[in-house]
Structure formats: structure tokens, C-alpha cells
Amino acid sequence: MATIxxxxxxxGILNALGVGRSIYWQQLLSGTTAxxxxxxxxxxxxxxxxxxxxxxxxxxxxMPPRFYRRLSRQSRLAVAASIEAIKDSxxxxxxxxxQRIGTIFGTAFGSTQQTDDFFVSLLENGPQAAEPFLFPDTxxxxxxxxxAMYHRLQGPNSTFCQNHLSGECALAYAVSLLEQDxxxxxxxxxxxxxxxxxxxxxxxxxxxxxxxxxxxxxxSQFPSGKGFIPGEGATCMVLExxxxxxxxxxxxxxxxxxxxxxSAVVTQGHYEANGKxxxxxxRAALEEAKLQASDIxxxxxxxxxVAELENAExxxxxxxxxxTWQQIPRIPPRYFVGEFGSAGLLTAATILLSLHExxxxxxxxxxxxxxxxxxxxxxxxxxxxxxxxxxVIGSTFGGGNACLILARDLST
Amino acid sequence: xxxxxxxxTGIGVACAIGQDKDSFWxxxxxxxxxxGPVDLFxxxxxxxxxxxxxxxxxxxxxxxxxxxxxxxxxxLLGLWAADEALRxxxxxxxxxxPERIGVVLGAGSGGVREGERYRRQLYEGQVRxxxxxxxxxxxxxxTDAVANLHGFxxxxxxxxxxxxxxxxxIGYAANLIHSGRADVVVAGxxxxxxxxxxxxxxxxxxxxxxxxxxxxxxREGLVLGEGAGIFVLESQRVARAHGIPGYATVLxxxxxxxxxxxxxxxxxxxGAERSMSQALINARVPVEAVDYINAHGTGTPVNxxxxxxxxxxxxxxxxxxxxxxxxxxxxxxxLGAAGAIEAAATILALYHGVLPPTLNLQEPDPxxxxxxxxxxxxxxxxxxxxxxxxxxxxxxxxxxFGKINPWQRYP
Numbered sequence: 001m002a003t004i005x006x007x008x009x010x011x012g013i014l015n016a017l018g019v020g021r022s023i024y025w026q027q028l029l030s031g032t033t034a035x036x037x038x039x040x041x042x043x044x045x046x047x048x049x050x051x052x053x054x055x056x057x058x059x060x061x062x063m064p065p066r067f068y069r070r071l072s073r074q075s076r077l078a079v080a081a082s083i084e085a086i087k088d089s090x091x092x093x094x095x096x097x098x099q100r101i102g103t104i105f106g107t108a109f110g111s112t113q114q115t116d117d118f119f120v121s122l123l124e125n126g127p128q129a130a131e132p133f134l135f136p137d138t139x140x141x142x143x144x145x146x147x148a149m150y151h152r153l154q155g156p157n158s159t160f161c162q163n164h165l166s167g168e169c170a171l172a173y174a175v176s177l178l179e180q181d182x183x184x185x186x187x188x189x190x191x192x193x194x195x196x197x198x199x200x201x202x203x204x205x206x207x208x209x210x211x212x213x214x215x216x217x218x219x220s221q222f223p224s225g226k227g228f229i230p231g232e233g234a235t236c237m238v239l240e241x242x243x244x245x246x247x248x249x250x251x252x253x254x255x256x257x258x259x260x261x262x263s264a265v266v267t268q269g270h271y272e273a274n275g276k277x278x279x280x281x282x283r284a285a286l287e288e289a290k291l292q293a294s295d296i297x298x299x300x301x302x303x304x305x306v307a308e309l310e311n312a313e314x315x316x317x318x319x320x321x322x323x324t325w326q327q328i329p330r331i332p333p334r335y336f337v338g339e340f341g342s343a344g345l346l347t348a349a350t351i352l353l354s355l356h357e358x359x360x361x362x363x364x365x366x367x368x369x370x371x372x373x374x375x376x377x378x379x380x381x382x383x384x385x386x387x388x389x390x391x392v393i394g395s396t397f398g399g400g401n402a403c404l405i406l407a408r409d410l411s412t
Numbered sequence: 413x414x415x416x417x418x419x420x421t422g423i424g425v426a427c428a429i430g431q432d433k434d435s436f437w438x439x440x441x442x443x444x445x446x447x448g449p450v451d452l453f454x455x456x457x458x459x460x461x462x463x464x465x466x467x468x469x470x471x472x473x474x475x476x477x478x479x480x481x482x483x484x485x486x487x488l489l490g491l492w493a494a495d496e497a498l499r500x501x502x503x504x505x506x507x508x509x510p511e512r513i514g515v516v517l518g519a520g521s522g523g524v525r526e527g528e529r530y531r532r533q534l535y536e537g538q539v540r541x542x543x544x545x546x547x548x549x550x551x552x553x554x555t556d557a558v559a560n561l562h563g564f565x566x567x568x569x570x571x572x573x574x575x576x577x578x579x580x581x582i583g584y585a586a587n588l589i590h591s592g593r594a595d596v597v598v599a600g601x602x603x604x605x606x607x608x609x610x611x612x613x614x615x616x617x618x619x620x621x622x623x624x625x626x627x628x629x630x631r632e633g634l635v636l637g638e639g640a641g642i643f644v645l646e647s648q649r650v651a652r653a654h655g656i657p658g659y660a661t662v663l664x665x666x667x668x669x670x671x672x673x674x675x676x677x678x679x680x681x682x683g684a685e686r687s688m689s690q691a692l693i694n695a696r697v698p699v700e701a702v703d704y705i706n707a708h709g710t711g712t713p714v715n716x717x718x719x720x721x722x723x724x725x726x727x728x729x730x731x732x733x734x735x736x737x738x739x740x741x742x743x744x745x746x747l748g749a750a751g752a753i754e755a756a757a758t759i760l761a762l763y764h765g766v767l768p769p770t771l772n773l774q775e776p777d778p779x780x781x782x783x784x785x786x787x788x789x790x791x792x793x794x795x796x797x798x799x800x801x802x803x804x805x806x807x808x809x810x811x812x813f814g815k816i817n818p819w820q821r822y823p
Contacts, residue, residue: 144805201546
């Protein structure tokens with residue numbers, strides 16, 4: 001169990017389902033998919049034409065043009081999510097507390113578009129004329145730095161790049177900083193953008209799901225097999241020590257009871273095959289939280305359409321939950337918004353909203369989502385239910401696994 | 413767990429002046445400079461054409477070729493240094509549970525070097541550029557490579573905060589051990605020279621055309637370098653049980669943000685000062701106890717002046733009697749690996765009782781008026797040393813190391 005009580009007091013969510021926490025939640029409950037043919041760039045030469053793009057993001061509605069003018073799309077998304085989360089938490093940043101509020105972010109690859117634009121400017125213009133204003137936002141820590149600059153957050157600032165586990169790794173470090181008294185609150189976030197060069201590169205290494213669609217791809221049609229469908233988005237949460245005096249203690253989505261990271265030894269570019277390390281992470285997280293598997297009411301999955309991952313997840317669930325694993329509502333947000341580096345944080349935010357609202361979003365029925373080829377995943381419709389404890393699991397290619405346990409704040 | 417319970421039991425280094433810990437330290441003490449023309453790519457068109465390149469390294473003399481065939485240069489540098497650190501700490505022969513061994517590494521640009529070769533082929537119209545060039549691109553590839561090659565199953569994370577990445581990785585590793593989430597953590601960072609970062613710093617006119625000359629009146633900017641610095645951190649309890657003496661204690665670290673500008677430090681030096689003061693608070697060490705500071709010392713006109721201001725703000729008049737030196741003058745700015753390699757210099761300084769020098773300091777800048785240990789190292793009795801890393805985006809980290817006393821080594 002985290003050595004000190006930690007609460008999530010604010011959420012900011014932007015992704016292809018919705019720009020804003022409320023819109024995302026409503027769209028998710030309605031079963032809408034954001035996965036559709038890509039409009040932002042040409043995909044004719046690619047093995048796939050689908051992704052989950054954000055179409056309705058206007059940075060002007062969040063921040064002044066002088067601030068975002070030279071920011072990458074990824075940084076703009078990050079700052080926008082942080083604005084929503086900080087406003088939602090009600091935390092007031094002043095000279096008295098700004099040095100005790102950290103900013104920890106996760107991203108898989110940073111701004112691939114900005115990096116590509118800078119490199120192409122070098123190729124086109126030559127060494128003496130590469131565009132200098134494009135270079136600063138090529139570093140993966142740019143979004144966290146812009147968030148800190150926007151809100152004047154002077155506490156610890158760092159960025160984690162652990163492929164599709166980047167959000168969970170950022171959250172783990174935030175917990176560590178709070179436990180070690182290096183901060184009183186941390187704005188934990190993740191931001192990723194879907195760019196032409198990223199899409200092309202994922203296709204080149206055969207990481208994309210080889211599908212060409214004419215219209216949206218409903219979650220129920222989402223085939224398990226090779227490759228994932230990329231998305232983009234930013235999620236931000238305000239994580240605070242609950243043991244410190246605050247006038248806002250009653251404003252919380254829930255408590256982070258535990259978070260455990262565990263690794264598997266895998267071949268480069270692959271997921272863990274048997275789910276053993278993930279199961280180990282789940283057992284350790286339950287033990288830290290002093291809970292039994294039977295205490296879990298809802299699970300946020302890392303499932304992204306890759307059979308190797310989904311098979312590992314289902315094996316780990318069977319190992320930890322035994323024969324009851326099919327009865328627990330399992331939510332796969334990536335089936336609605338695609339896969340990206342910080343999608344794990346979105347899954348955590350989704351489970352927090354579920355606990356807070358007492359509402360189960362569309363969930364996997366029965367024994368579906370086992371990684372079997374051509375498995376037609378069926379979803380149970382959303383339903384109201386009192387929920388108390390949720391689990392979030394995630395894995396990435398390369399061998400990282402995470403499990404975190406969240407509890408509903410009973411005072412709200 | 414007591415703050416003094418995390419120690420360094422293995423050090424691995426690869427950089428332009430040495431391909432192992434001992435040759436690195438020996439070259440540093442002999443005032444050898446690893447800066448010269450870069451030939452990893454065509455640098456002839458750039459304003460500055462120099463760098464601190466690792467030369468004549470035979471990676472596969474020590475690393476298994478089959479498992480490493482799809483690794484990038486950054487990964488290979490990291491694996492190379494990790495191999496040395498792990499052998500020194502005798503990790504494999506001690507039979508420690510792999511679930512209790514974590515890996516936290518920093519990386520600046522990761523596999524950008526290989527990625528840019530792919531992108532160049534694509535730009536030039538090649539129909540099928542080699543996809544394998546993209547495999548090392550993720551910044552976490554070196555973290556995964558070290559963990560997977562050595563079979564470590566504990567927590568793993570990759571940190572990418574540019575120049576402070578690997579210093580933060582060392583701090584996080586200490587946190588993981590303090591909190592009981594791991595017994596041993598392999599921490600540090602790796603970086604390879606790439607044309608993209610070379611072009612980036614040239615485009616910002618932040619690169620020196622002559623050499624890296626921190627605190628010198630005529631300094632023009634940084635000189636990029638490459639390499640890796642990898643450590644084995646573990647609790648003293650675990651190390652003692654296996655008779656491992658260790659090099660230094662990780663007393664604590666400070667981490668903070670300027671929240672000021674993407675490429676310029678806070679002009680008053682407040683962020684750098686807070687990084688150092690928070691590190692001392694975290695380490696529970698008084699300012700009077702600091703014997704040496706390994707500076708961020710990039711050689712850019714702004715950084716060196718601001719870092720000097722920050723040291724004076726924190727230490728007052730005592731700043732003039734604390735030796736401060738910049739290892740970048742010898743090995744260049746190794747970005748994602750800089751904090752770790754400079755931490756190695758700091759730890760070895762404590763261990764050997766020798767202050768490493770700031771090279772190429774011919775004419776001191778009047779605004780940089782501290783003792784920078786110019787051009788030659790010298791013996792010194794040290795107990796506590798700081799290592800500063802201040803990154804792009806205003807991300808600051810300061811590490812605090814303490815000398816291990818003989819009674820602590822052999823109780």
C-alpha cells in the first residue's frame with residue numbers, strides 16, 4: 001500500500017472521443033467509437049488507414065495564442081488537459097505552494113511531428129538553415145515543461161518514455177515523490193500525438209493492425225490479431241497527499257491504494273507471452289492494498305487488439321481471479337480511442353470516473369477478449385452499479401507491466 | 413530506511429576519454445580531452461563541427477551479437493557500461509531474486525541516430541527503407557535491452573528529460589530502494605551522437621566552434637558528446653550481506669522546475685539554487701558539509717554564469733572555497749547520459765580523494781569567479797559532493813553523494 005494516502009482530486013481528458021472530461025465520459029457510455037479512417041494525412045501507401053484522431057481540439061479555447069504559438073500539437077494537448085485537471089481539482093497555485101507541486105508526464109515518443117518537421121527542414125535547407133524554433137519541442141519533456149511554465153509549477157518535473165506504459169510509469173514516479181516528501185501534489189499526465197511519420201513508421205515495423213475501412217470501426221467489430229490501432233490524446237490528473245490539511249478534501253475522484261510495476265523478459269518489439277509478470281504485478285498490487293481479488297469490482301484493461309497482449313492479459317486474470325474472472329466488468333478504453341503511450345492513464349481516469357459515478361461503461365462480456373484470432377468481441381451495455389474498488393492493468397511491448405488499484409472516495 | 417543506506421556498488425562508463433571506469437578516471441585526472449572532429453555523420457556543413465565521439469569501441473567483444481543485432485548505438489553504449497557495472501557488483505553470481513532488481517535509465521534522444529537514417533532514406537525516395545532502423549527508436553529501448561539481456565524482472569522505467577534524464581534516474585532508483593520496491597536498481601543513462609541533436613544545437617547557435625571551455629571568458633557554447641554511465645545501486649544491508657564494499661553513498665537528490673523558458677535558465681538562478689538546496693534537505697546534509705560540486709557547466713555563456721550565481725546564492729561567501737568543476741570540458745555534453753557520467757566523476761572523486769579539473773579554462777570570465785579547478789586535478793579530502801544537471805525545459809536535478817567510511821564498508 002502506498003505509505004501515505006493519495007487522492008486524485010482533478011481530471012483532464014482530451015482524446016478522439018471527446019475534448020473534455022464530460023464529453024469523453026458521455027461518448028464512452030454511449031458506446032461511440034472514435035476509430036475511423038484517418039483524415040489528417042494521406043494513408044494510401046500504408047497497410048492501414050484507421051486511427052483515432054482528435055478532430056475538435058482548438059487550443060484557443062484553453063490558452064492564449066502567444067503561449068501556444070510555437071508549441072507542438074502534443075504540448076498543446078498536454079497543457080489543455082492540465083488546465084482542465086487543475087481547474088477541476090480546485091487547487092490554487094500560489095508562491096506558497098508552487099515549489100511543492102510537481103509535474104510528471106509520460107509519452108511514448110514525444111512529438112514525432114515536430115521532430116520530423118525539424119529533420120526535414122535540415123534535409124531541405126541544409127545544416128546552416130535548419131529551423132531553430134522547431135528544435136526545442138522535439139525533446140520528449142517539452143509537454144511537461146510547458147505545463148509547468150503555464151501554471152508556474154516549480155516542483156519536481158520529469159518525463160517517462162516507456163512505450164505504451166509511459167503513463168503508468170509517470171504515475172509510479174509521482175507516487176514515489178509524494179511518499180518521499182519531495183512534493184505535496186503532482187500533476188501527473190500523459191500526452192501523445194498521431195502524426196503522419198509515426199503512422200508510417202508503425203506501419204513499416206508491422207505494428208499497425210492491417211485493416212482498411214471505409215467508415216468507423218465499432219468496438220464489437222474490433223478484431224484481435226496482429227497490430228494495434230493508434231490514437232492520440234492527453235490525460236491529466238492531480239494527485240495529492242490526503243493526509244495534508246486542505247479545504248478540498250471532500251473533492252476527490254478516489255484514492256490510489258497501490259501501484260506495482262513488474263517486468264518480463266521478452267524479445268524486442270514483443271509483449272510478454274504468458275502473463276506471468278502481469279499476474280505478479282496484480283498480486284503485489286493487491287497485497288500492497290491489503291485486498292483480495294474478490295474485492296475488485298471493475299477492471300480497466302490494457303487490451304488494444306494485439307492478440308499477444310490480450311492472451312497474456314486473460315491468462316493473468318485467470319491466474320489471479322480464478323474462475324470468477326469472467327464475471328468482473330472489464331473495460332478496454334483503447335477499443336474506443338486507440339493505443340498511445342499514455343493510454344494507461346486514460347484507463348485509470350476511466351476507472352476513477354466509473355467509481356465516482358457508480359457507472360460501468362461498455363464492458364467485455366463473458367470470456368471474450370482472450371486474444372483468439374477473429375474473436376468477435378461483444379460488449380455489455382453500460383449500467384449503474386455501486387462500485388468500490390477498481391483495478392487497472394497495462395503492459396507494453398518490450399516487457400513492462402503495471403497494475404494499480406483505485407478506491408472510490410466514500411466521503412463523496 | 414535510513415538515507416545513508418543506498419550505496420553504489422558497481423560503476424560502468426563509456427565515453428570519449430575512456431571505455432571503462434578506470435580508463436575514464438585515469439584520463440580525467442590526466443586532463444585528457446575527448447573532443448575532436450565528428451565523423452559519425454557528415455558534420456562539414458555545420459557552424460560547429462566538433463564533438464566528443466566514442467571511437468574504436470568493439471561492442472561485440474563484450475556483448476552477445478545475436479541478442480544485440482537490432483540495437484542502436486545508444487543501446488549498445490548502455491549495454492556496454494551496464495556489463496561493467498554488473499560485473500563489478502557481482503550481480504549475476506550473487507543469486508539475487510530477479511523480481512527485486514529494477515532498471516531505471518535516462519535517455520536523451522534514444523535511437524534517433526538510427527531513426528534519422530531511416531528518415532533520410534525515405535526522404536531521398538527509397539521505396540523500402542530498412543524497417544529495422546526504427547526498432548531502436550524508443551527512448552526506453554536501452555532500458556528494455558539491459559533488463560531483458562540480464563533477466564531483471566523488477567520495476568523498469570525510462571526517463572527522458574534531456575540533460576537531466578540520467579541524474580533523475582539515479583534519484584528515482586534511490587527512491588525505489590528507500591521505499592522497499594526494489595533491493596537493487598541498475599540506474600544511469602546512455603546517449604549516442606545524432607545529426608538531429610547536432611543540427612538542433614547548431615541551429616540555436618549554442619555550440620562552440622573551438623572546444624568546450626566552461627567558465628572561460630571566450631566560451632561560445634556546448635560541445636555534444638556521447639557515452640553511457642551505469643550504476644548498480646543497492647541497500648547497504650544487501651551489499652554487506654554479500655561482502656560488497658561499494659564506492660559511495662547516495663545521500664539524496666533534489667529535483668525541481670524553473671518553469672521559466674524552454675531553452676534559457678531562470679536568469680536569477682533560482683531553479684538551480686532550489687535544486688541544490690532541495691537536494692541537501694533531502695539528504696539531510698547541511699550546506700557547510702559540501703566539499704565539491706561537479707557543475708552542469710555546459711560552456712554556454714548563460715548557463716555557466718547562472719550556475720555560478722546559484723552556487724553563490726546558496727553557499728554565500730563559502731562558495732569561493734568550494735571547488736567546482738565541469739567534466740563536460742573533457743567528455744562534451746552527453747545529454748541523456750551526462751548526469752550519469754558526471755555522477756561517476758563525482759563518485760570517483762570522493763572515492764580517490766582527487767578533484768577532477770575543468771579543462772580549457774584559459775582566461776576566467778569575470779562573472780564566473782569561483783574555484784573551477786582549472787586545467788589540472790588536485791588531491792582533496794572530501795566527504796560530501798554534489799552533481800548538478802540542468803536540462804532543456806528548465807528541469808533541474810542535483811545528486812548528493814557521500815564517501816563511504818571504512819567502518820561502513822566492513823562492519
